[in-house]
Amino acid sequence: MSTRIAFLKGHGTENDFVIVPDPENAVDLPPAAVAALCDRRAGIGGDGLLHVVRSAAHPEARHLAAEAEWFMDYRNGDGSIAEMCGNGVRVFARYLQHAGYATEGDLAVATRGGVKSVHLAKAASHAGSAAGDITVGMGRAVLPEGDVTVSVGERDWPARNVNMGNPHAVAFVADLAHAGDLRSPPPFQPAAAYPDGVNVEFVADRGPGHVAMRVHERGVGETRSCGTGACAVAVAAARRDGADPAVTGAPATYRVDLPGGTLVITERPDGEIEMTGPAVIVAEGEIDAEWLAGAAG
Ligand SMILES: N[C@@H](CCC[C@H](N)C(=O)O)C(=O)O
Numbered sequence: 001m002s003t004r005i006a007f008l009k010g011h012g013t014e015n016d017f018v019i020v021p022d023p024e025n026a027v028d029l030p031p032a033a034v035a036a037l038c039d040r041r042a043g044i045g046g047d048g049l050l051h052v053v054r055s056a057a058h059p060e061a062r063h064l065a066a067e068a069e070w071f072m073d074y075r076n077g078d079g080s081i082a083e084m085c086g087n088g089v090r091v092f093a094r095y096l097q098h099a100g101y102a103t104e105g106d107l108a109v110a111t112r113g114g115v116k117s118v119h120l121a122k123a124a125s126h127a128g129s130a131a132g133d134i135t136v137g138m139g140r141a142v143l144p145e146g147d148v149t150v151s152v153g154e155r156d157w158p159a160r161n162v163n164m165g166n167p168h169a170v171a172f173v174a175d176l177a178h179a180g181d182l183r184s185p186p187p188f189q190p191a192a193a194y195p196d197g198v199n200v201e202f203v204a205d206r207g208p209g210h211v212a213m214r215v216h217e218r219g220v221g222e223t224r225s226c227g228t229g230a231c232a233v234a235v236a237a238a239r240r241d242g243a244d245p246a247v248t249g250a251p252a253t254y255r256v257d258l259p260g261g262t263l264v265i266t267e268r269p270d271g272e273i274e275m276t277g278p279a280v281i282v283a284e285g286e287i288d289a290e291w292l293a294g295a296a297g
Contacts, residue, residue, distance in 0.1 A: 004286035007037075008095060009044060012087035012279045013225035014260025018046040019095050019281075025057040028296075031079025036295030037287070038077035043295070044287075047223045048085060049075045050092050061110045068108035068115045070096060076219025084113035084165035086227020090134040090279035093118040098281050104132075113165025114139060133276050138164060138228070140271040141235040149189045150200055152180045159188070159200070160236040164273075167198045167218075168232035172240065176204050179214050182222035201229045203237065211237055212257040224260030231273050234265035245269040 005027055008019040018037045020027060029051055038046045051073035055061040061071035072092045074085045089109055096102035097120055107118045117137035142163040150159040150171045155178055157171035169188055173179065179186075179202040186200045197218040204212050213233050215226040234254040238244055243252040245267050253266040263277040 003289040005289050005292065006284070007044065007287050008098075008281055008284040009046070010050075010091040010094060010279065010281045011260075012090045012227065013258055013263060013277055015048075015085075015087035015223050015225040015227070016046045017048050017050045017088060017091050018044045019050045019052060019091070020287075021052045021095070021099065023052070023054045023057065025053045027051070029073075029075070030296050031075075033079075033292055033296035034075045035077065035079040036292065038079075047077050047217070047220050048082075048088060049077075050085075050088055050095070051075065052092065052095060055110045060112065064110040064115055068110035070101070071110040074111065076217070077221075078219045080219040081112070082166050082219060084111050084228050086136065086138060086164070086229075086231060086275055087225055087277070087279070088227070089116050089118060089136050090227070090275075090277060091281075093120060093134055093136075094279035094281055111165070134279050135274055135276040136227075138231050138273040138275050141232065141267075141273060143235070143239070144193075146190075146193060148193045150186050151188075152178065152182075152186050160232075160239065161193060162232035162235050164228040164231050166228055167194050167196065168201060168229055169194070169198050170201045170203060170232050170236040172236075173202050173204055176202055176212060176214050178202070179216075182214065182216045185218070186216055199226060199229055199232075201226070201233050203233050206255075206257065209253060210255045210257070214259065225258040225263070227263060227275055227277070230256040230258065230263040231265050231275055235267060235273070238267060246271060 055065040055071040119135040121132040148159045159169040159171040162168045215229045238252040
């Protein structure tokens with residue numbers, strides 16, 4: 001009988017993930033294995049994969065073990081590595097709660113983008129432990145100088161370069177349909193702005209402090225939500241609206257509607273950004289290790 005590897009499936013505003021609990025970092029997950037697991041027809045299916053490892057057991061996170069017991073080893077659906085995943089952190093925390101590694105309250109999670117502070121809200125007694133929003137301290141945005149242009153077909157737009165640990169180009173558009181089918185990565189200029197590729201957000205206004213967006217994610221394609229993307233959008237909107245908290249001294253809050261749900265993003269005067277939204281575990285099962293080894297080639 002072949003060996004089995006435990007997995008779960010979860011999502012945050014329909015940005016979905018294969019979760020592989022592996023506290024001692026014993027499961028080999030080369031890029032081809034990740035891509036096979038995330039394949040929606042031949043695998044389990046997901047926008048990305050959350051490899052759940054104790055920080056002390058992972059070479060990239062060992063130095064963070066005193067601050068955060070758990071490391072989110074996040075991978076994009078094509079197998080590539082990314083620095084951060086905002087929806088992923090909430091789902092990661094929900095998994096820790098589901099597995100009994102965390103309870104309601106505060107929790108630190110190590111990521112390649114640094115340690116994130118997570119707050120698991122107390123669920124209403126009738127709702128069960130999988131309910132209740134999760135708030136993540138996402139750290140500060142970095143806004144590199146320089147003009148960026150994003151295009152789709154004949155249209156192009158100026159875009160704001162926002163780094164949330166991972167890179168984003170935020171373009172304000174009159175109509176989200178102008179983003180087209182987003183089957184391929186929208187071209188950007190200058191190429192030097194994003195040497196490692198970029199996540200591109202298209203944003204339309206819905207009202208004061210309220211926007212809607214679509215996103216093409218690096219290493220994935222169009223997804224139904226992107227947490228770091230929603231933070232980048234809120235920061236870009238606040239700068240555009242003259243509501244930069246560092247200037248006004250007041251927090252700026254944006255409701256960001258995505259195809260898969262809504263996230264609420266607040267930037268404080270000290271630059272710290274908080275993201276609040278749901279996270280759900282939907283299934284758990286076992287992966288056939290022989291299949292995975294074969295799929296990984
Ligand atoms: N969906 C994520 C972002 C995942 C990483 C991204 N595709 C990248 O390559 O930077 C989110 O919720 O933030």
